[in-house]
Amino acid sequence: MSRRPARTRPTRAQTRAQTRERILDGALEAFAERGFHGATQEDICERVGLSRGAYNSSFRSKDELFFALYDRVIERLQSRLEEATASALSMPGSTADNFLKAFIASYPFDRDWYLLQAEFGLYALRHPAMASHYAERQGRILVIIEGALADILREDSRIVARDLPRIARLILAVHEGSMFQGLLEPHEVTSGELLDFLVDLMLAGAATSVD
Amino acid sequence: MSRRPARTRPTRAQTRAQTRERILDGALEAFAERGFHGATQEDICERVGLSRGAYNSSFRSKDELFFALYDRVIERLQSRLEEATASALSMPGSTADNFLKAFIASYPFDRDWYLLQAEFGLYALRHPAMASHYAERQGRILVIIEGALADILREDSRIVARDLPRIARLILAVHEGSMFQGLLEPHEVTSGELLDFLVDLMLAGAATSVD
DNA sequence: CCAACTCAATACATATTTGTATCGAAATGC
DNA sequence: GCATTTCGATACAAATATGTATTGAGTTGG
Numbered sequence: 020m021s022r023r024p025a026r027t028r029p030t031r032a033q034t035r036a037q038t039r040e041r042i043l044d045g046a047l048e049a050f051a052e053r054g055f056h057g058a059t060q061e062d063i064c065e066r067v068g069l070s071r072g073a074y075n076s077s078f079r080s081k082d083e084l085f086f087a088l089y090d091r092v093i094e095r096l097q098s099r100l101e102e103a104t105a106s107a108l109s110m111p112g113s114t115a116d117n118f119l120k121a122f123i124a125s126y127p128f129d130r131d132w133y134l135l136q137a138e139f140g141l142y143a144l145r146h147p148a149m150a151s152h153y154a155e156r157q158g159r160i161l162v163i164i165e166g167a168l169a170d171i172l173r174e175d176s177r178i179v180a181r182d183l184p185r186i187a188r189l190i191l192a193v194h195e196g197s198m199f200q201g202l203l204e205p206h207e208v209t210s211g212e213l214l215d216f217l218v219d220l221m222l223a224g225a226a227t228s229v230d
Numbered sequence: 231m232s233r234r235p236a237r238t239r240p241t242r243a244q245t246r247a248q249t250r251e252r253i254l255d256g257a258l259e260a261f262a263e264r265g266f267h268g269a270t271q272e273d274i275c276e277r278v279g280l281s282r283g284a285y286n287s288s289f290r291s292k293d294e295l296f297f298a299l300y301d302r303v304i305e306r307l308q309s310r311l312e313e314a315t316a317s318a319l320s321m322p323g324s325t326a327d328n329f330l331k332a333f334i335a336s337y338p339f340d341r342d343w344y345l346l347q348a349e350f351g352l353y354a355l356r357h358p359a360m361a362s363h364y365a366e367r368q369g370r371i372l373v374i375i376e377g378a379l380a381d382i383l384r385e386d387s388r389i390v391a392r393d394l395p396r397i398a399r400l401i402l403a404v405h406e407g408s409m410f411q412g413l414l415e416p417h418e419v420t421s422g423e424l425l426d427f428l429v430d431l432m433l434a435g436a437a438t439s440v441d
Numbered sequence: 442c443c444a445a446c447t448c449a450a451t452a453c454a455t456a457t458t459t460g461t462a463t464c465g466a467a468a469t470g471c
Numbered sequence: 472g473c474a475t476t477t478c479g480a481t482a483c484a485a486a487t488a489t490g491t492a493t494t495g496a497g498t499t500g501g
Contacts, residue, residue, distance in 0.1 A: 035448070052356065056267030059488060072450045075490065130355075137352055144345060144413050145263060154415050185427050192407020192424055199406065200399055202355050204365050213403055216396050220431050245468095246478070270458060283480045286460065447498075454491080462483075469476075 039077050041067040043088050051131040055085065055138055086149075089139055092132075093156040099125055100160060104167040115171050119190075119218045122164065123211050126194060133198045161187045177222050186221065193217050250288050252278040254299050262345040266296065266353055297360075300350055303343075304367040310336055311371060315378040329382050330401075330429045333375065334422050337405060344409045372398045388433050397432065404428050 045066040049058035060071045060081075078084040103125030107118045127133075143153035164187040172180060197213035256278040260269035271282045271292075289295040314336030318329045338344075354364035375398040383391055408424035 038449080054265070054267055054352065054356070056265055060490095061488085070450045071489090073448080076447090076449060079490095081489080134352065134355060137348070140410055140414070141265065141345065141348055141352070144341075144410075145265070150414055154418075157411075157414070182427075185424065188408070188411055188419060189404065189424055189427060189431075192404050192411060193400065194407070195410065196403025196406035197399070199351055199355075200368075200403060203351070203361055203368070207365075208399060213396065213400055216393075216400060220400075249479080271460095272458085281480045282459090284478080287477095287479060290460095292459085442501100444501090445499085448496090450493100450495085452491105452493075455489085457486100457488080459486080460484090462481105464481080465479095467476105467478085469474105471472100471474090 035077075038069065038073050039087075041069060042074055042077055042084070043091055045069070046084055046088050047092070047135060048131065050085075050088070050138055051134040055081075055142055085142070089149075089152075092135065092139070096127065096136075097156070097159055097163070099127070100163050104163055108167060108170055115168070115177065115222060116218065118167055118171050119214075122167070122190070123194075123214050130202055133202060137195075137199075157191070161191065164190060189217070190214070246288075249280065249284050250298075252280060253285055253288055253295070254302055256280070257295055257299050258303070258346055259342065261296075261299070261349055262342040266292075266349055296353070300360075300363075303346060303350070307338065308367070308370055308374070310338070311374050315374060319378060319381055327429065327433060329378055330425075333378070333401075334405075334425050341413055344413060348406075348410075368402070372402065375401060400428070401425070 042063060045063040046058070048066050049062040052058070053062060060074050064071055064074050074084075078087065100122070103121050104118070107121035110117070139153065143149045161184070165183045168183050168186060169180065193214055197208065198210055200208050200213070201210040253274060256274040256276075257269065259277050260273040263269070264273060271285050275282050275285050285295075289298065311333070314332050315329065318332035321328070350364065354360045372395070376394045379394050379397065380391065404425055408419065409421050411419050411424070412421040
């Protein structure tokens with residue numbers, strides 16, 4: 020039989036998959052730190068203690084690795100968001116505030132992740148073939164947000180259904196911009212601050228104008 | 231005399247300055263299209279019909295050119311914004327809506343400019359020495375926005391003075407994010423749409439919740 | 442247990458890219 | 472007008488990165 024329960028050594032396919040993952044890990048770091056063009060095979064391999072042989076054995080070209088990493092990263096983000104929204108919606112008495120807070124908290128705020136997805140974005144804008152892929156993935160994220168917001172509508176009527184798509188995009192946009200500002204000037208703004216402020220504006224609205 | 235009014239040929243300093251500017255123009259295009267690392271001397275020079283000799287004669291290194299271009303770009307943006315806010319404030323009966331519209335309209339929405347400043351941003355985040363420069367320039371822009379908003383406060387009490395810094399940052403953040411989304415999916419969102427939406431949220435506020 | 446095969450490490454060749462050095466042309470100042 | 476200087480183009484050399492070829496270790500399957 021090919022599958023033995025008491026196997027002490029990892030199978031070849033497993034080690035191969037592990038090698039692939041390790042290289043993707045290294046690429047994630049290297050791309051974030053030095054950018055796509057700036058990162059070299061040596062950069063990537065050094066970080067995870069592999070040789071360029073493993074690199075070239077696992078990926079035919081730099082672009083192929085890029086796409087593989089891209090898909091892995093986006094899928095991870097998507098599952099994170101799905102979990103977060105699901106748990107936020109499952110808790111009873113969840114309001115828009117709660118959901119948005121949960122969403123914000125679940126979104127990755129770490130530097131490397133931001134740098135990487137920003138790099139992805141630029142790459143996508145410069146390579147039309149990839150732009151559609153990127154847009155499709157981002158569309159899924161938007162749908163997740165919209166869906167969760169729609170569910171919340173039942174309990175919180177301050178959000179107008181018609182505006183959902185734009186609100187979702189606004190949230191995404193603010194997240195992008197605030198992440199950048201937060202990383203550039205950590206002492207001036209923290210990442211979630213602007214998003215919270217946006218939530219205040221959306222929900223409390225003109226009520227803040229009472230001076 | 232060194233300055234003759236009827237000079238038919240451009241002086242040497244002028245042509246030199248022109249060459250510098252042309253190279254910066256080429257670099258602006260090349261960086262936007264292929265990124266900082268991706269752009270080569272050949273790329274840059276081809277676009278403006280100069281040789282690499284002119285490049286190396288004008289700039290000691292790629293970084294030096296980068297900083298020069300960076301400063302030129304930011305200064306241009308700043309003067310554009312100053313003009314726009316000045317004219318918006320000079321017209322009588324200007325409201326926050328008017329100002330924000332003028333600001334949005336004056337902001338550069340073209341693809342190349344966005345790609346370039348995004349590239350600058352990433353570069354700055356990766357190179358701490360440059361981050362402070364970048365932050366300083368961005369701070370000036372924020373001050374411009376804040377100042378104009380403060381002036382408008384006299385006529386439009388819906389904005390709370392305390393929130394000015396955050397509002398300015400919010401505007402900047404939304405601009406960043408919406409530019410990206412607009413470039414990625416031109417048919418789904420237009421660049422200024424989200425900003426207008428944000429303005430609606432800020433000024434009309436909770437009034438939109440009447441369904 | 443052995444032969445065939447797979448994967449990863451090392452070595453190599455090719456292709457770019459950068460920076461320097463050289464050279465010609467054009468302008469500057471006397 | 473002419474010697475000098477400066478700028479920009481071409482040629483050259485060095486460095487770096489990618490992808491391929493080769494080799495050796497370890498695994499798979501009969």
